Amino acid sequence: MPRTDRASKLIAAPLERVWAALIDPDALAAWLPPSGMTGRFERFDPRPGGSYRMVLTYADPSDAPGKATADSDIVEARFVDIVPGERVVQAIDFVSDDPTYSGTMLMTWSITDNGDDHTRIDIIAENVPDGIPAEAHAEGLASSLTNLATHTER
Incomplete structure (x- = not known):
């Protein structure tokens, strides 16, 4: 059954800095991977x-085995839409032999200037694969947003 997950955060950084972190590969590699x-x-x-194509490697795969290998997840993503300073929309597929991870998840990352050098970021993940537990996905999204805040706030 298709599921939609959402997450948001107010970040104490100007919109331009948050936007740059959404489209720069070095920045993304630093903040996007969830804790662990x-x-x-x-x-x-x-x-x-x-x-x-991003390879995410678990520090300790004993708690959460990888979808692609014993210690990693591999994400194949396509940029559907990019509106500078507003949103990034990605179609995401997980590389896995497990059919519960099949299907394309659509992720929309939207940012809004909230004034006083604060930016609100909203994530909508549509068609989340059944193999991704809702609680684990919520924790992962929250962790990535916290990492983004840490990366962009000065």
């Missing part, structure tokens, strides 16, 4: 129709 994971891009082409 590291990430690296095998390719990254940030334009509508462009794509990326």
Whole structure:
């Protein structure tokens, strides 16, 4: 059954800095992996129709085995839409032999200037694969947003 998950955060950083962190591969690799994971891009082409492949590696895979290998998740993503300073929309597929992770998840990252050098970021994840437990996904999204705040707030 398709599921939609949402997360949001108010970040004490100007919109321009938050936007830059959404489209820069070095910044993304630093803040996007949830707590307990590291990430690296095998390719990254940030334009509508462009794509990326990211390998997320678990520090301790005993608590949450990877979807692609015993210690990693691999994400194949395509940029559906990029509106500078407003939103990034991605179609995301997980590399896995497990059919519960199949299907394309649509993720929309929207940012809004909240005044006084604060930016609100909202994430909507549609068609979340059944293999991703709702609670774990909520924790992962919240962790990434906290990392983004840490990365952009000065």
